[in-house]
Amino acid sequence: MEGFAEGMLAGLEMQSEAQSAGDDRDPMAMLKMAHQKTDVLGSCTACILSLQHGGLLRAANLGDSGFVLMRDSRVLFRSPPQQHDFNFPFQLGRSGSDMPTDAESFVVPVKSGDVVVLGTDGLFDNVFDRDLVDVTRNALSKPAEEKTGSPKENAAFAAKRIAEELAELAHTYSSDPWRPSPFSKAAAEAGYVYRGGKADDITGASLGTLNLSSRFPGFAAREQVHAYGEPFLN
Numbered sequence: 001m002e003g004f005a006e007g008m009l010a011g012l013e014m015q016s017e018a019q020s021a022g023d024d025r026d027p028m029a030m031l032k033m034a035h036q037k038t039d040v041l042g043s044c045t046a047c048i049l050s051l052q053h054g055g056l057l058r059a060a061n062l063g064d065s066g067f068v069l070m071r072d073s074r075v076l077f078r079s080p081p082q083q084h085d086f087n088f089p090f091q092l093g094r095s096g097s098d099m100p101t102d103a104e105s106f107v108v109p110v111k112s113g114d115v116v117v118l119g120t121d122g123l124f125d126n127v128f129d130r131d132l133v134d135v136t137r138n139a140l141s142k143p144a145e146e147k148t149g150s151p152k153e154n155a156a157f158a159a160k161r162i163a164e165e166l167a168e169l170a171h172t173y174s175s176d177p178w179r180p181s182p183f184s185k186a187a188a189e190a191g192y193v194y195r196g197g198k199a200d201d202i203t204g205a206s207l208g209t210l211n212l213s214s215r216f217p218g219f220a221a222r223e224q225v226h227a228y229g230e231p232f233l234n
Contacts, residue, residue: 047061059079063121069114078129086186120201122174123202126198
């Protein structure tokens, strides 16, 4: 039996497939519709992005999942997490108090060459911005002989590599009891004592806007269940 998150994802996929390829998607409207059509137990956070005509990235984010926009080896924008209290994120469900209308909406200008990384808290609780930048820079500087396809294929190759390496890195850091982490830093700021990484479900996806005239030229995801290869994350 599918859970709430899987039901939401199925609803979003159906909405996306029902629209023509050239249409701009409204992430907030898609979030509301998917929530209305999901009638199973459970809860989840949500982060929906749509690359629009005119070089705009529209997003709807609820909870402590989120996205980061990088350009020229630096983080330009990060969606803020939504939490009722420390480690108590907003979540959608059939019986909870949080609703799709509680999600934050964003419209962010993007340009060719930008990289967007989406992730759950399992990623962002363990990986600092400097790690995101380093992994992205290394993936984009991969030797030319490994990029033998079209620009679109090469963008997909880089996006896949970024997603895989970030998920692997977050998984490694999550089990390190001594390494400072974004989660331990946030815990200290909230008045708690916590050391090391945070074990959690980890989902990471990357989007490369190599050519904004081509919709989503590169997209790849690495996550707990539907991964490249065997599931390995905790």
